[in-house]
Amino acid sequence: EAKRLTNYHENNNLSSKVVLLDQIYNEFSSGSPDITAIRDFIKHLYDSSSPSKKLKYVCFFGDSSYDFKDRLTLNNNIVPTFHAKQSFDLTSSYVTDDYYTMIEASEGNMLVEDSIDIATGRIPVSSPLEAKQVIDKILNYYTPKSFGDWRNTITLVADDIDQNADKTLQTGLEEIADSIKKNKPFFNIKKLYADAFKQETTSGGERYPQVKNAISDAIEKGTLVFNYFGHGGEDGLADERILEIPQIQKFKNLNTLPLFITVTCEFSRFDNHLRDTAGEKLFLNKNGGAVSMITTSRNIYISNGAIFNKKLNKHVLEFENKNLSIAQNLMVTKNLSRTQQKYFIFYFGDPAMKLATPSPNIKLTKINQKAISESLDTLKALSKISMEGVVTDNSGNIIPNFNGILSTTIFDKSINKQTLDNDGFGITNTFDLQESKLFKGNTSIKNGYFKFNFIVPKDIKIAFGKGKVSLYAHNNNYDKRGVNTDIIIGGIEQNAPEDTTGPEIRAFLNNESFVNGDLTNASPNLIIHLEDSSGINTSLTAVDHDIIAILDDNESNPINLNDYYQTELDNFTKGSISYKLRELSEGTHRLRIKAWDTYNNSSETTLSFVVVNDLKLNISRVLNYPNPFVNYTEFWFNHNKPNEPLEVQIQIFTVSGKLIKTINGVSQTLGNLSNTINWDGLDDFGNRVGKGVYVYKLSVKSTVSNDTFKKFDKLVVM
Structure with missing residues (x-):
């Protein structure tokens, strides 16, 4: 599976090679499993390469364990990682792969001033099946299947305030939101600050069901980056359990995979072979979850986390447009950090992966046939609006052969919202939201040009102010983005035609x-x-x-x-x-x-x-249609296994019990109705059966649970 990943990069002009640990140990430590041999091998490659072909990325393909000597059963120390000498305290012990890529001879003691020279990533898989599933996800991220306007979205999630020091959790993310708005205004920011939602008391403690559902919705609908700042642990995020392992295991978002950033405590403590943490479950989820993660393996202080997260987002979101991979941007952030706890932060994923941010640019050129360069028409409630624009290259030239689809979202003006101080610490925070959508539509792009119409809803904030037009486009090969934040929204169209009919x-x-x-x-x-x-x-x-x-x-x-x-x-x-x-x-x-x-x-x-119970096969409404029939009928039934292959058998008998026809097939439907099995009125020997009443037996078997269902019914041949 590692070879599949290197093949992809080789085909995209990045020289890549798979190297086995035994080869490294034989060459650099006389066959003894020694982590310094791995570091020496990487240093050898780095030092012996020319400046134009310097080693850029190292991927550690396999899980790791604190049990270096393999003394415990079910151990999975496939590719070892560096363990700190301070091993008895969760705030000072840590594991890190940064040790391997500190190239200077004077480095490697894991001092705060030590510098990382090569970006690393770990794919913490423990079996060939896990490896295949993760590589499938990564390679899918690189394909047009993953195109969509979700790539214009950043989701910020903050824990609530359970102690006075927790105020930083919300204010820290709000600072990040402001910097994104200033430096990358095309991103649409979704804010899920727990303390802005109603807290509910349950038998298990305080909970935020709205936040929990909103997180699941955000992941499955799609977000380029999901950034959580707050308390967490091996079982999930926040004391109120806004993200838990059972929830993670149900994510199905293969075509909308995010970079998951969790500045929290030991969410991804991957070196314990006795259990998979929530972070590992998220990364290893075969149906979705995360395509890559910047995450923590040990407890991190809020103060250190706030500083690191702010620096990290500046680099990961490419405020300076350096075109680096996610892992390289993490490396840059670590090298700028002066705290030992930077070594607690890990990258799960392909270290050569770049964030799938759409390239510029899509431009609006006209509103209501008036050039953007002139004074803009105001978007008034109930007014009919037309917008026109173009797709351009990085130099601003129209791309004449760009034919694809434009997704447009027009936002009303920002509003202010306040947190609720659910836990009574007397601390509230005010933050802005721009999430009211006046229009969301899809438009054809032909030869680089597009035009669309819509009616502004009556429900806008009537006061005049700036809204936002968010644009995303893709063809079969690449995607583009654009934004306009100068559009004025407000007032009402006095001469709007009448409409009194609902949708x-x-x-x-x-x-x-x-x-x-x-x-x-x-x-x-x-x-x-x-x-x-x-x-x-x-x-x-x-x-x-x-x-x-x-x-x-x-x-x-x-x-x-x-x-x-x-x-x-x-x-x-x-x-x-x-x-x-x-x-x-x-x-x-x-x-x-x-x-x-x-x-x-x-x-x-x-x-x-x-x-009905998802685990047990349930069948209802069994019939054949048409009935009676001459030479064609279909067998219909309802079931509770959408998207699952079902083995179906139809046996047809005379009224005296003689079997005359057996039909076998597989039914896999998007919904709950199966009507894919049919009969032409011929018996097993190809002869047409006589007119009359026949009995048929429907047998259905689930290929997942092996549950079976059987039912007899009658049909009439005319």
Whole structure:
């Protein structure tokens, strides 16, 4: 699997090689497993190479353990790491790979002034299967499958205040947010500061269910960087458990994999072979999680973490545009740091990986047929707006052969919000949010040019101020980004045409074959199609004008779906939502869906469905259609195993019990309806059967759980 990674880099003009540890030990320590032999080997390569071909990256491919002598059972010390001499205190002991890449002869004592010369990364896998799954994720990150406007998003998550010193957790991230806004304004910042949400008391202690759900939504919807600052441990983040291992194991975001930064305590203590920490689970999740991590293996002080995190983001987000890899930017940050605790911070992933930030530039050129260079038209509530623009290269020249798709998000003005002081320390913080979306749509780009229309929702903040137009484009080969922060939003269009009709709503679960009363799994995908001649309202400005789903009449906890709405390509009047419902209880459920158009006209629809146990195969509504039939019929049934291959067998008997036909097949559906098995009315010998009544036996087997289901029914041949 390591060879697959080096092959990728070789094909992209980066000379790469896999070297086995036994080869290194034989050459540099007479066959004895000695970590200094690894360092000497790396130094030899570095010193003997020409300046133009200096060693840039070292990847340690395999897990490590504190048990160097391999005395314990199930040990996994595949590629050893350096262990500090101070091994009896979690605030002074540490493990690090930085030792290997301190090239100077006078270095290696792990002093704060020692300098790292080569970027390192570790892929802490313990088996060939884990290795394959991680490399699959990494290589997928490098492909167009991962294109999407999620690459314009940065998510900042702060722990709440459980002691006076914790104020830095929120203020530190707010400083980072301000620096991003100043230096990289094209990034859209999502702020999840725990103390700004309602805290709930449970039998297990204080919890933030809204924050926990928002984190899962942010990961699965997509964010380029996820940065958490706060308390944590081997089981997850925060005392209130806003991210836990069971939650991590359910992430499914293979095409929206983030860089995960966790400035916290021992979230990724990977050298304990007896257990995988939450950080390791996040990185090793085969269905998603993180593609790379800057994370901690030991306890780190808040003061050191705040300083390091601020410096780190400046380099990782490339404020100085040096075009370095994530691991190189971590190396630069460590070399600027003067604390021993910098060695607690690790990089999991491909050390040559660069953050998938889209390249510049997309430019708006006209608003309502008026050039951007002239005074801009104000975006007024209920006004119809047209915008035009171009995709350019780094020199500002239009790219004439750029044909692709533009994703546009237009934000209303920023608002101020205050934390709630949930734990009563008398400390509140005010921060700004720019998250109310007036429009989110998709537009065709032809020969470098684009144009789109939309209607500004009635629900805007009427006071005049600057909004934001966020732009993302991709074709089959690369992606681009752009931003305009000079657009003025405010006022209302006095001559807007009248509209008193609410939007059309069509809703399904898992796929569009769903009908009310169907079976679903415990976490079905909610699909909603919306249509209105005035467009759909996604603004957060007014109360109770959101796109919402209410489960089982729980009015106090509506699911806000504004952030998931996107228009159809080149049509702002139609759009759709895809949202994963999570961990519903078994039994009958009712989901009420409500949406508003830009004129604040609303409509509703309701779904009813039955959740069955995900582990046990459940089959219902068995039938064949058409029935009666002449020479073609399909066998239909509902099940609770979407996306899972099911082995299906149909056996057809005469009424006297003679078997005349056996049909075997595999059904794998996106939703809960299977209708892929059919019969042409011929028996096993190819002869047409006679007219009359026949009995058929449906047998279904889950390929995952090996559960089986069988049912007899009748059909009629005409």
